[in-house]
Amino acid sequence: MPVSLVNLEWIDEPRAHKLSLCPVPAGFPSPAEGEEEEPIDLSAWLIEKPAASYLMRVDGHSMTGAGICDRDLIVVSRAERPRPGHIVVAVVHGERTLKRLKKLDDRLWLVPEAEGYPHTLVDEYVEIWGVVVGLARQYR
Amino acid sequence: MSAPIALCDCNNFYVSAERVMDLSLRGKPVVVASNNMGNAIARSAEAKALGIKMGDPIFKIADVIKRHGIIVKASNYTLYADMQRRVIAATEPFCSDHEIYSIDENFISFQGFEHLDLVDHCQKLRENILQWTTIPTCVGIGPTKTLAKLANAAAKKNPIFGGVADMSDEHIRRYVMDRFEVADVWGVGAATARKLQALGIETAGQLRDMQLKQARGIGTVVLERLVAELNGVQADVVEVVAPQRKGMAVTRSFGRPIETKHELMGAVAQFAMRAGEKLRQHGLVAGRLTTFFHTNRFKPERPQYSAGRAVTLHPMTSDSFELISAARRAVERCWRDGYGFTKAGVMLEQLDDAALRPRTLFEDEDSRAKRERLMDAIDAVNRRYGKMTIVPAAQGFKRPWKMRAENLSPAWTTRIKDLPLVAAKG
Numbered sequence: 001m002p003v004s005l006v007n008l009e010w011i012d013e014p015r016a017h018k019l020s021l022c023p024v025p026a027g028f029p030s031p032a033e034g035e036e037e038e039p040i041d042l043s044a045w046l047i048e049k050p051a052a053s054y055l056m057r058v059d060g061h062s063m064t065g066a067g068i069c070d071r072d073l074i075v076v077s078r079a080e081r082p083r084p085g086h087i088v089v090a091v092v093h094g095e096r097t098l099k100r101l102k103k104l105d106d107r108l109w110l111v112p113e114a115e116g117y118p119h120t121l122v123d124e125y126v127e128i129w130g131v132v133v134g135l136a137r138q139y140r
Numbered sequence: 141m142s143a144p145i146a147l148c149d150c151n152n153f154y155v156s157a158e159r160v161m162d163l164s165l166r167g168k169p170v171v172v173a174s175n176n177m178g179n180a181i182a183r184s185a186e187a188k189a190l191g192i193k194m195g196d197p198i199f200k201i202a203d204v205i206k207r208h209g210i211i212v213k214a215s216n217y218t219l220y221a222d223m224q225r226r227v228i229a230a231t232e233p234f235c236s237d238h239e240i241y242s243i244d245e246n247f248i249s250f251q252g253f254e255h256l257d258l259v260d261h262c263q264k265l266r267e268n269i270l271q272w273t274t275i276p277t278c279v280g281i282g283p284t285k286t287l288a289k290l291a292n293a294a295a296k297k298n299p300i301f302g303g304v305a306d307m308s309d310e311h312i313r314r315y316v317m318d319r320f321e322v323a324d325v326w327g328v329g330a331a332t333a334r335k336l337q338a339l340g341i342e343t344a345g346q347l348r349d350m351q352l353k354q355a356r357g358i359g360t361v362v363l364e365r366l367v368a369e370l371n372g373v374q375a376d377v378v379e380v381v382a383p384q385r386k387g388m389a390v391t392r393s394f395g396r397p398i399e400t401k402h403e404l405m406g407a408v409a410q411f412a413m414r415a416g417e418k419l420r421q422h423g424l425v426a427g428r429l430t431t432f433f434h435t436n437r438f439k440p441e442r443p444q445y446s447a448g449r450a451v452t453l454h455p456m457t458s459d460s461f462e463l464i465s466a467a468r469r470a471v472e473r474c475w476r477d478g479y480g481f482t483k484a485g486v487m488l489e490q491l492d493d494a495a496l497r498p499r500t501l502f503e504d505e506d507s508r509a510k511r512e513r514l515m516d517a518i519d520a521v522n523r524r525y526g527k528m529t530i531v532p533a534a535q536g537f538k539r540p541w542k543m544r545a546e547n548l549s550p551a552w553t554t555r556i557k558d559l560p561l562v563a564a565k566g
Contacts, residue, residue, distance in 0.1 A: 051229030052272035054161075054553060060564035068564065073556075078272050089562050094163050096562040117566050 052079035065113030075134030153244035154182035161552040282307035286369035317345035391485025409534040411486040416460030425456040427490030431470035447474035
């Protein structure tokens with residue numbers, strides 16, 4: 001059967017391997033031996049209950065007043081009980097939306113934190129999906 | 141007496157997992173299809189109500205799908221595996237031990253929880269899983285795994301249980317078992333069910349009352365243990381129902397029909413390669429290899445041809461190159477031009493522990509050992525750098541028939557680039 005070497009489509013990129021080309025001599029024992037610690041695991045710090053937490057990407061500017069910008073990553077926990085004052089992900093008309101949960105006149109409202117956006121009353125058509133417990137942003 | 145066991149089963153798991161992030165699927169009829177949009181392998185309650193059956197070929201139900209706007213999703217195992225992990229984590233605080241039975245079923249044991257009202261406890265478990273994952277579940281409780289499984293089926297089927305059925309209760313046990321068809325009892329195969337029905341045993345309750353000796357006579361040790369478990373005596377029926385593999389298969393439906401022998405040879409070589417990998421992973425060798433391929437059975441107006449040939453592997457082997465050559469010989473023997481083949485596969489039978497493999501008289505131990513090392517090296521590379529980093533040339537490098545993952549949802553919960561959006565727009 002003729003075989004043609006046409007298209008290696010599942011090899012997505014070449015991989016680089018660093019090899020130590022000379023033998024490494026043994027020197028003095030490290031004075032830090034026994035004192036080493038694991039590098040900081042930022043996601044473990046940010047996400048307390050991984051099994052109940054979901055990462056989402058913010059799309060829009062209506063929470064800039066709360067310090068949450070367009071394209072930020074948020075950690076949304078479903079293990080946290082939503083309370084007034086929390087920033088929450090709510091489902092309104094079948095869409096996920098990011099708001100501050102607030103109690104005004106004894107009723108619960110979803111309140112954006114930027115000028116010019118309306119409040120939404122929490123009624124039976126609104127579901128509080130999760131509570132925002134963390135934020136991550138890259139400046140590059 | 142040992143602690144009760146529960147089986148916690150996710151409702152329509154694949155559909156429920158798809159709905160976690162895709163809100164447009166809520167309240168709509170949804171079907172998840174097997175690889176390559178072959179068959180319905182999960183159905184939402186709405187899809188079930190429209191008459192979609194488990195295993196229905198998607199092609200065959202195309203009309204119903206169109207008429208009722210049923211949404212068909214390709215199976216997204218990356219997502220399902222992550223949701224399974226979350227379900228298990230949500231289960232752990234509620235039990236002393238758990239055992240994964242399948243991707244959506246977990247056996248859990250309640251050692252040390254006996255003082256609790258277990259039905260209430262399991263309702264809290266369901267609430268916690270629902271809260272953490274949005275996935276609804278049903279729980280069956282019983283003194284044995286078989287009874288827990290039976291209870292689970294009852295909890296799923298009958299809304300009076302409110303999602304938790306407890307077979308520790310004598311009345312509930314009798315109520316459920318007298319209504320449970322013997323053919324649906326876990327571990328009772330079709331042949332055994334027929335034999336039992338011939339004896340007038342129609343329900344799980346009647347099977348429970350059978351003499352152990354008689355059970356052994358009809359359905360071997362499995363049925364005997366099953367009867368013991370139905371009577372509340374733990375007899376490790378799970379372990380017997382799923383014994384060491386007797387055979388394995390690697391099969392695929394093709395994205396578009398294969399019409400040339402060259403292409404089919406490539407596909408079959410890949411299946412044989414993969415089958416060899418599985419064998420080695422389990423430390424097994426095979427004594428027989430069957431290759432089959434057929435045209436689309438659901439398009440009877442097209443020319444139909446279905447073929448399969450078995451090849452004896454002597455000596456028994458797990459060497460992918462030997463499996464490939466056997467698979468190719470089988471195709472060579474039954475290939476016919478002029479058809480479009482939509483499915484093919486390689487099956488291995490007579491599996492045996494590689495260490496206990498019968499030796500042949502004239503084995504060249506040296507070259508055999510070399511080949512084993514080669515296979516180990518290939519497996520190691522493919523494990524480390526991803527499947528199909530090293531492939532035999534016979535498999536070909538283009539895979540135009542490779543399944544197309546249309547309607548595949550993103551890896552919502554495990555890939556940064558796939559994260560769901562949340563609107564901050566008003």
